[in-house]
Amino acid sequence: MTAMVFSASLALAQSEKFATEILFNPFANNPFSLINGVRGYYALNDKASIRCDFGFGYNSSTGHVFDNDGKESTGQNRVINFSFYPGIQYSLAKVEKLSIYVGGALGFGISSAKAKIEADGFNAEISGAIMDDNGDPDYNNRSSRSFGLQAFTGVDYSLYKNLYIGAELGLSFNTSWQPEIEMTTGNDVLKDKDYTSSSSLGFFIVPAFRLGWRF
Numbered sequence: 001m002t003a004m005v006f007s008a009s010l011a012l013a014q015s016e017k018f019a020t021e022i023l024f025n026p027f028a029n030n031p032f033s034l035i036n037g038v039r040g041y042y043a044l045n046d047k048a049s050i051r052c053d054f055g056f057g058y059n060s061s062t063g064h065v066f067d068n069d070g071k072e073s074t075g076q077n078r079v080i081n082f083s084f085y086p087g088i089q090y091s092l093a094k095v096e097k098l099s100i101y102v103g104g105a106l107g108f109g110i111s112s113a114k115a116k117i118e119a120d121g122f123n124a125e126i127s128g129a130i131m132d133d134n135g136d137p138d139y140n141n142r143s144s145r146s147f148g149l150q151a152f153t154g155v156d157y158s159l160y161k162n163l164y165i166g167a168e169l170g171l172s173f174n175t176s177w178q179p180e181i182e183m184t185t186g187n188d189v190l191k192d193k194d195y196t197s198s199s200s201l202g203f204f205i206v207p208a209f210r211l212g213w214r215f
Contacts, residue, residue: 017042018042018215020212020215021041022034022210024210024211025208026209028208033208039054048091049088051087051089052084054085055083055109056081057080057082058079058081059077060077073119074118075116075135076116077114078113079113079114079130081111081112082109082110085105088105099155099157099158101155104152105150106150108147109145109176112143113142113143114126114128115131117131123186125183125184126181126182128142128181137192142181146175146177147176148175149173149174150171150204151170151172152169153168166210171201172202172204174200176198180192180195
């Protein structure tokens with residue numbers, strides 16, 4: 001899919017080497033959001049900068065069910081997400097307040113899904129997926145692995161001192177796959193080796209302001 005990033009960054013000084021950014025969309029219900037996690041920059045010189053997107057997420061939920069005899073069954077789902085996309089950005093030309101740049105990035109993402117069931121005389125663990133309401137593996141919420149490449153070009157326009165607004169157009173290739181699901185009950189291990197994989201190539205677009213701070 002096609003991507004164009006409209007950006008505005010606020011910095012302390014051009015000579016400072018570090019920067020971090022968030023997205024700002026005044027028309028959204030939640031105007032502030034992260035750029036694929038946390039984005040940071042390190043300036044190598046006046047033209048080249050290293051940029052990196054780092055993402056991390058953790059979600060855990062626990063459910064308790066009691067039968068007619070008052071015996072309790074507990075189920076717990078846990079999902080951990082991690083992504084890391086380093087890249088480099090290079091300024092091609094600067095004409096007064098206008099700056100044109102190109103760059104590229106590559107990285108990976110990992111999503112780990114697990115579940116645990118504890119009941120009277122029965123314990124089970126699921127690796128590779130969370131469980132559904134029936135205590136079975138949820139095939140729509142599985143662990144996954146991904147790898148991606150990006151190439152981008154953009155234009156920044158200086159508005160006032162270190163405040164600028166810009167647009168970025170990029171092309172990305174992404175591939176993802178799912179590991180097998182494993183369910184352990186006592187000494188018994190059941191493995192489901194069915195999996196899906198997908199690849200995509202296309203433009204990406206993120207219409208939002210980008211607010212950044214150099215330090």
